[in-house]
Amino acid sequence: MRINKPLYYLLIVLLVAYGCSNTKYLPEGEMLYVGGEVTVKDSLIKKKERKAMEKELEALLRPKTNSAFLGLRFKLYIYNLAGEPKKEKGFKHWLRTKVGEPPVLFSQVDLDYNADILQNYAENKGYFKTRTTADSTSNNRRAKALYTVTTGKQYLINKVTFPDSTGTQLDSVIGRMSRRSLLKKGQPYDLDVIKSERERIDARLKNKGYFYFNPDYLIIQVDSTIGKYEVNLKVKVKDDTPEVAKNVYTINNIFIYPNYSLTSKDSVVYPASAIQEYKDFKIIDTANTFRPIIYDRTMFFHKGDIYSRRDHNLSLNRLVNLGPFKFVKNDFHPSDSVKNALDAYYYFTPLTRKSIRIETLGKTNSANYNGSEVNVNWINRNTFRAAELLTLTVFGGLEIQASGQNKGYNVYRVGTEASLVWPRFISPIRIQDSSAYVPRTKALLSYEYQNRQKLYSLNSSRAQFGYLWKDNIRTEHQLFVADINYVSSTNVTPEYQMQADTVPSLQRVIDKQLIFGPTYSYTFTNTMQKRKKHTFYYKGSLDLAGTLAGLVTGANVKKGDTINLFSVPFSQFVKMEHDFRHYLKLSDNSQLASRIIAGVGMPYGNSGILPYIRQFFIGGTNSIRAFRARSIGPGTYRNDELDANAFLPDQSGDLKLEINTEYRAKLFSVVHGAVFVDAGNIWLWNKDPDRPGAQFSSKFLNELAVGTGAGLRFDLSFLVLRLDLAFPLRKPWLPEGERWVLGDIDFGSGAWRKENLVFNIAIGYPF
Numbered sequence: 001m002r003i004n005k006p007l008y009y010l011l012i013v014l015l016v017a018y019g020c021s022n023t024k025y026l027p028e029g030e031m032l033y034v035g036g037e038v039t040v041k042d043s044l045i046k047k048k049e050r051k052a053m054e055k056e057l058e059a060l061l062r063p064k065t066n067s068a069f070l071g072l073r074f075k076l077y078i079y080n081l082a083g084e085p086k087k088e089k090g091f092k093h094w095l096r097t098k099v100g101e102p103p104v105l106f107s108q109v110d111l112d113y114n115a116d117i118l119q120n121y122a123e124n125k126g127y128f129k130t131r132t133t134a135d136s137t138s139n140n141r142r143a144k145a146l147y148t149v150t151t152g153k154q155y156l157i158n159k160v161t162f163p164d165s166t167g168t169q170l171d172s173v174i175g176r177m178s179r180r181s182l183l184k185k186g187q188p189y190d191l192d193v194i195k196s197e198r199e200r201i202d203a204r205l206k207n208k209g210y211f212y213f214n215p216d217y218l219i220i221q222v223d224s225t226i227g228k229y230e231v232n233l234k235v236k237v238k239d240d241t242p243e244v245a246k247n248v249y250t251i252n253n254i255f256i257y258p259n260y261s262l263t264s265k266d267s268v269v270y271p272a273s274a275i276q277e278y279k280d281f282k283i284i285d286t287a288n289t290f291r292p293i294i295y296d297r298t299m300f301f302h303k304g305d306i307y308s309r310r311d312h313n314l315s316l317n318r319l320v321n322l323g324p325f326k327f328v329k330n331d332f333h334p335s336d337s338v339k340n341a342l343d344a345y346y347y348f349t350p351l352t353r354k355s356i357r358i359e360t361l362g363k364t365n366s367a368n369y370n371g372s373e374v375n376v377n378w379i380n381r382n383t384f385r386a387a388e389l390l391t392l393t394v395f396g397g398l399e400i401q402a403s404g405q406n407k408g409y410n411v412y413r414v415g416t417e418a419s420l421v422w423p424r425f426i427s428p429i430r431i432q433d434s435s436a437y438v439p440r441t442k443a444l445l446s447y448e449y450q451n452r453q454k455l456y457s458l459n460s461s462r463a464q465f466g467y468l469w470k471d472n473i474r475t476e477h478q479l480f481v482a483d484i485n486y487v488s489s490t491n492v493t494p495e496y497q498m499q500a501d502t503v504p505s506l507q508r509v510i511d512k513q514l515i516f517g518p519t520y521s522y523t524f525t526n527t528m529q530k531r532k533k534h535t536f537y538y539k540g541s542l543d544l545a546g547t548l549a550g551l552v553t554g555a556n557v558k559k560g561d562t563i564n565l566f567s568v569p570f571s572q573f574v575k576m577e578h579d580f581r582h583y584l585k586l587s588d589n590s591q592l593a594s595r596i597i598a599g600v601g602m603p604y605g606n607s608g609i610l611p612y613i614r615q616f617f618i619g620g621t622n623s624i625r626a627f628r629a630r631s632i633g634p635g636t637y638r639n640d641e642l643d644a645n646a647f648l649p650d651q652s653g654d655l656k657l658e659i660n661t662e663y664r665a666k667l668f669s670v671v672h673g674a675v676f677v678d679a680g681n682i683w684l685w686n687k688d689p690d691r692p693g694a695q696f697s698s699k700f701l702n703e704l705a706v707g708t709g710a711g712l713r714f715d716l717s718f719l720v721l722r723l724d725l726a727f728p729l730r731k732p733w734l735p736e737g738e739r740w741v742l743g744d745i746d747f748g749s750g751a752w753r754k755e756n757l758v759f760n761i762a763i764g765y766p767f
Contacts (some may be wrong), residue, residue, distance in 0.1 A: 022073055022103070023141040025080045031106040031138055036061040036145040038118065044153055057149065060117050066104050075101035075668070099668045106143035111136065118149055126189030126231075127151040128224060155189045158230035163237070170210070170237060170246045177204055183220075189231050194220050201235070206309035209248035211332065211342060217241040249307045252341040256295060258285045260347035262327065289350065290324075291385045297424055298322060298438065301344060307332075317436035319348070322423050323389055324381045326351045355379050361397075371411070373397030389421040409455060415448030425467060437470035442480075456510050457491040460613070466519075476523040486568070487513040487613060499649070503639075504690055506649055513611045514568040517545040527583060537581040543614065546572035546606060555606035563606055571611045575601035577656075581767055589666035595767040599656040602685055609654065609686065616656035616682045619705075621762040623658060624678040626707020626726035628758065633682040635703050636693035638733035653682030655696050657704070660767060664713070672713040676724075679706045681732055693733075702739075706730035709758075713765070724760040 023032055038057040040050045066076045079100030085093040111134040122130040129152035136145050162178040163171035182197045198215040205213045216238075223232040237246075276283045278292035280303040298318045300311035312330075319328045327349040335341040359375040373395060380390040396414040419442060426441040444464040451457045466480030489510035492500075500507040521541040529535060549555075550572040555563040562569050577599035584592040601610040620629030634653035658680030667673050681704050683696035693703075709726025730739050746752045 022076050022080060026103060026105070026141060031141050031143040033063070033065055033104045033106045033109055034142045034144050035065045036109075036114065036147060038147045038149060040149050040151060042151040042153075045151065057118050057121060057147070060121060061114050061145070061147075062117075063104050063108050066101055073101075075099065076103055079103070106136070106138070106145075109136075109143075109145055111145060114145065115147060118147055122149055122151055124191035126155040127153075128155055129153075153229045155224060155229050155231050157183060157185055157187050157189060157233060158226060158228075159185060159232045161232070161234045163235065168237075168246065169248075170205075173205065173208060173210075174201060174235065174237070177201055183233055189222070194233075197235075203309065206307075209250065209306040209308070210245065211249040211307045212242070212244040212247075214245070217245055247340045250338075250341045251301050251303060251305045251307060251344055252335040252338045253343045254281050254299070254301060254303065255343065255345045256281055256283045256285075257345070257347045258283065258290050258350065259287060260327075260349050262349055289385065290382065290387070294322065294386050294423070299346075307342060314436045318438050319346070321436075321438045322387050323421075323438075324350055324353075324387045351381055353380065353382050355381075371397060371399035383420065387423045389419075389423075391417075391419045391421075393417040393419075410453045411450065412453065413448060413450040415446065415460075417444065417446040419444040425469075427467075435469070435471055437472075439467065439469035441465075441467055451491070454493055455496040456489050456493065458487055458489055458510075460485070460487045462486075473528070474524055474526050478519075478521045480519045482516070483519045484516040485513070485613070486515075487611075502690075503649075505652070505688070508609065509612045511612075512568045513571060513613060514565060515545050515571045515611055515614065516549075517543070517547055519543045533585045535583045535585070537579075537583075539577075539579045541575075541577045543573070543575040543601075545575070545614070546570045547574075550605035553606075557606055557608045570606055571603075571614070572605035572607045573601055573603040573610050573614070575599070575610065575614060577616075591664050592661065593664060593765075593767065594661040595659070597656060597658040597680070600685075601654045603654065609684070609688075612652060615652035615654065617650060617652055618656060618658060618680050618682050621722075621724070621760040622766040624660075624680055624705055624707050625676070625709055625724050625760050625766070626678065626728045626756075626758055627705060632680070632705045633732070634691065634694035635681065635683045635696070635700075636732050637691040651682070653694070654685035655683045657681060657700065659704075662766070670715050672715055673710070674713060674724075675708075675710045676726075677706070677708045677729075678726075679704045679730075681705055702736070703732045704730065705732050707758075711760075720764050722760070722762045722764065722766070724762070726758050726760065727756045 026032060036058060038054045038061070040054050040057070042050065045053070066073045068074075079096055079102055082092055082096035082100055085096055087093065115132045115134040119130055119132040122132070131150045131152075133148045134145065135148075136143055138144070160178070160181060160183045162181070163175045165172045165175060167175075177200075180200075182193050182200060187193075195215075198218045198220065201218060202213060202215040219236055219238050221234040221236065223234070226232055274284055274286050276285065276292070279296060280301075281292065281295050281299070283292055283295070298315065300308075300315045300318075305311070316328060316330065319325065325348045327347075329347050331345045331347075332342045333345070335343050355378075357375075357377045357379065359373075359377070361373040361375070362371075374397065375393060375395045378392045380388075382388065383390040394416050396412075398413070399411040422441040423438045424441065425439050442464070444462070446460075446462045448460045449457065450460070463482070463484045464480045465482045466478065468476070468478050470476045489512070492510055496506070496510070500510065519542065521539060523537075523539045525535075525537040526532065527535045527537055546555075549563075549565070549570055553563040555561055555572060564570075577597070579595070579597050581593065581595045584594075586592060599616050601614065601616070603609050617630040618624060619627040619632045623629075624632060630650035630652070633651050637651075639649075658678070660676065660678045662674050662676035664672060664674045681700070683700065683703075684691070684694045685696065687695045706729040707726050708729055709724055711722060711724035713723075714721040727745070729742055731741055732739060734741075744752065745756075
């Protein structure tokens, strides 16, 4: 792209003027602080390590400079542009205080303080002979702080000594912890590692019954006089450590108060006759609210056990995750009757047992359908007095297309659902679970009636029974051993039937469908770890439909041996889907999010194609945003013979590949921006003569649809409102060699915009 010289000079002048405008508003005699620069001088450190250390040291400098993008301080410019507001409200006040940012002045910088911080940091990393100096430089009312850190050679660990078995019992226990010590011979001295080692030892001691111990009772002595830039470390218990911290404690009585009130100080005072003893627990529940079985399956402590911080935390986590409690807390007190023993007290504040919730939702999608939905939920959190969760739901909604090819083909849906969740495994085989999360058994029954106006109606019934459990905070499993889905159609209009008579894929939408078999999904995520640079999300699912029934009956649709159950051919297929996401943290306010979805469904035996409700779809607000929902594929197929006044059918397939990447950055306040690229398609497993080009082949990469766009996200804490504007870069249905349409992009053409620009409104991020 060429830029003529007058325009180039104009840009330079504007940038210079912009820079000057940020300093002319400064108070008299003040300079704008534009940052600190640290130079590490040491010939023994490799250049790469030296640069990394300089970056770490610069992050310690205070204050931080005004935020900038490509060297331009937009927030400071807006602050100056807004001027001093006359009142503490209105647009001018909002612009200056919320969007703008006051200047960071050089007079706010304490050079000596920062130099001391750098000196301490270097010494804590083992550079004991560090020298630090500070200076500054200025130009055009801008000042920069300059720091020089001369480190010298870094001290390494020569030997680590732990207490031996000849000392106290506590010394002997600590001595046996040396094998997994964080302090290793030959590693650099690092004060942070020493602190972590004290915390590691304390955590191990807490799991061995040392309830009153804490890291401050440990000291790690450092001897740096041995020469050769090495240190000897000695781990020992402080001489003034109290005796209670040296004793191992066991659990004596366990008191449980299931109806503890946060507002009543006398809520834990009950007569002895009110105490119910169940196994190792003393339960004070005069209202008989809960069956004692829930404590036996949730608590990890039993009378006589050695106190363990792990069991302590596991018990609390499981109680919190049990469901019926609003607040959970516990205390430990020395036992009056047993020496070196603790009495445990657990206080639970229950949620309201029964409640009703009404939800009203607004919905929109890139197929130009807009609508709303109302859900009424009745909840019983303690159905059979063992924390079972019963949810009864009634819902109804509609989606209307005000303009576009499907105008008038509105969608109405009503339905009901009942689910019951037990906070344990309901199984003939006893399954022992020792994680911090309560395993659950779930049973569900649902029915939905969906009417597609002027086309058809569908009745869908579903029954599920299965298990949900978590190994830890990052992983989750769902296994439904029984998952039955039955779909039938009614009110098929002549308009739709006429189309379905010529397009078999449309006929399959209204055919009766019977699907049964186990389903399983596994989810892993560490996205909750906000400080990590790389975080991941993965969900894999497996659907095995009709497998045993197909083996028993010998069904084979290719030979004409189709088997019916209740006058309906049952579906037989294997379906897998993998959703992998990667989040790269670029800064505190920006990230690169990427996703790849790969799915395949293989029909066999009693089925020649996946049932419509189990097929893959692509395109839309959370998929390839440059194309209408469910409008892409399969493969290179496109029905160009559709009547402009007829409905636009959804496209579905047996295989799916989707790739997305999105750059996200905070612009100001609650407003975030994004630019994105999406690609993907769906295909059929078997050849369909009515849809040429739909079958999956080795040319699948040449059949991907590609789109791009930009958008805004309004992060309002309780929800994220997303606005995306996208357009296609590649259309797979065009002839080979003509599928890339970059040369056709013309934002000035109304016809191009009408055909290609897709505006998406959605709630939440696409991935």
